[in-house]
Amino acid sequence: MSINESASDDAKDPIVIAKNLTIGYEEPLASNLNLVVKSGEIISIVGPSGVGKTTFLRTIAGMVSPLSGTIECNVKRRGGLGYIPQRLGLVRHTSVYHNVDLGARVGVSFGEFGLSWWSERNKRVLSCVEAMGISEKIREPVRRLSGGQQRRVATARTLAQRPKLILADEFLSELDDDNISAVLDAVKAYIESSGAAMILVEHDINRAKQVSDRMLVIDDGRLNPFIEKLTIQEVKF
Amino acid sequence: MNRGLNRLLLGILFLLILCYIVFDDLVQGDWGKIDGAWGRFSDFVSEDLLPPEWGMLTDAYYDGCTEDQAMFCSKAFVGMLETIKMAFVATILGFSIAILISPLAARNLVPIWVAVPARIIMAMTRSLPSIVWALLLIPPFGLGPLPGVLAMTFYTIGFLGKFQYEEMEGVRNDPLEAARVMGLSRSEIAFNVVIPESSNSLLSQLMFMFEYNVRHGTVLGLVGAGGIGFHLMFYMELGLYHHAMTFLIVIFLVVMMIDLLSMGVRSFVNEEGDVKRPSWLMTLLPPNAMFSNQNQDGK
Secondary structure, three states: OOOOOOOOOOOOOEEEEEEEEEEEOOOEEEEEEEEEEEOOOEEEEEOOOOOOHHHHHHHHHOOOOOOEEEEEEOOOOOOOEEEEOOOOOOOOOOEHHHHHHHHHHHHOOHHHHHHHHHHHHHHHHHHHHHHOOOHHHOOOEHHHOOHHHHHHHHHHHHHHHOOOEEEEEOOOOOOOHHHHHHHHHHHHHHHHHHOOEEEEEOOOHHHHHHHOOEEEEEEOOEEEEOOOOOOOOOOOO | OOHHHHHHHHHHHHHHHHHHHHHHHHOOOOOHHHOOHHHHHHHHHHHHHOOOOOHHHHOOOOOOOOHHHHHHHOHHHHHHHHHHHHHHHHHHHHHHHHHHHHHHOOOOOOOHHHHHHHHHHHHHHHHOOHHHHHHHHHHHHOOOHHHHHHHHHHHHHHHHHHHHHHHHHOOOHHHHHHHHHHOOOHHHHHHHHHHHHOHHHHHHHHHHHHHHHHHHHHHHHHOOOOOHHHHHHHHHHOOOHHHHHHHHHHHHHHHHHHHHHHHHHHOOOOOOOOOOOOOHHHHHOOHHHHHHHHHHOOO
């Protein structure tokens, strides 16, 4: 059984360390997964449908227990982990402000900001909403926004949280090229400035290339480094 | 005729036969009282109930109104207003308490050892109908609206609470998961994710409960717990059904108005385009007719 993405010894400031992980629900979907994610990295996980990309992400997020192996996430419990699920996880009947504020709520603590805690939270919401270009929709219920706008709300919510690790499941789908650049620029700027990391599940290989520093493919039940020269068909998509 | 419809009709036929067997056992084969019942009922409606005695709604009974405002001091108006007030207070009180307890009963929010006691508390308040609560509360609190309000409040907590936690358990999983991963606490998830996410149904249930309490408020009046039911009982006991009919019409109109109000309130939180601005017609027509009506308007 191959070691896929080695847990290298020279990893500085690792945020995620997964060792010999077997993921799945009752039956294993993929096994012997090893991964080290360092500060400032953006990693894409690609692979055909049903191989366990989302399950891998959910396992890192702590929503699914690994069937075997260990996973270590060096982030604080409250606010340290940002998650954008495939269906975005927005509260649809409330406003954009409310949704982004959920992120700011866990990102801004009274202990850190004292009495200016409330205004800092408000400032953070407004700046993230503005960075995502949805300021004019701030009072709109999320359910009235287009799919692309909703993705920007989910991204703004995660940025307002200022997490150390962002887990995103196909969060760029439904966005046109201009919007992808705008969203990516904001996310990359945050990662560069904060030293956070991002693990992104992406179905579209070209988009994953555009986004990430490293690409890994879950193929044949294992996590392999993505080989540039292979086409989609050659990696059995 | 398609197979689905055949099965449905067969199922209904089976259930009707079952009902016949059970009911025949209930009346021990004596169906004599059903003979001529329809004739007696139509006689009762045409002779005893109609026409309504409008004086109950137009003539001042209580002091304090001028002649042109007599309706506002009539027995039907004042009684109905009292019932609406009782139902309003009981619904809001019951809703407020239930919305605090129901997140503790939702299995997707709390562990089972918290959910079970919360459910038991709500089941206890729900196990007695509000009329039985009223009968239990009249001796300590005396006749009047107070035991009525308390009775309806208790029942509302149990009844609405069950609806609420079931609704909360049915919310989409992805906002819950995102909130948990973010690190929001259980109470933050309950009040900032789950309750807003199920707000449409919670509002609908609240309005249903208000309507239910208005209707039940009339029944509570029958046992002396105040409101329009008190007058209804009084005239029915005297056999003055023309008078009672006026109260029944007023109750029907008020229930219909609450239904309209409910549609209006829910339209604020519904999916865009699902609910158009409500009209009187929409409260009377069945949903299919309503939608075909909208389509004809090109909406």
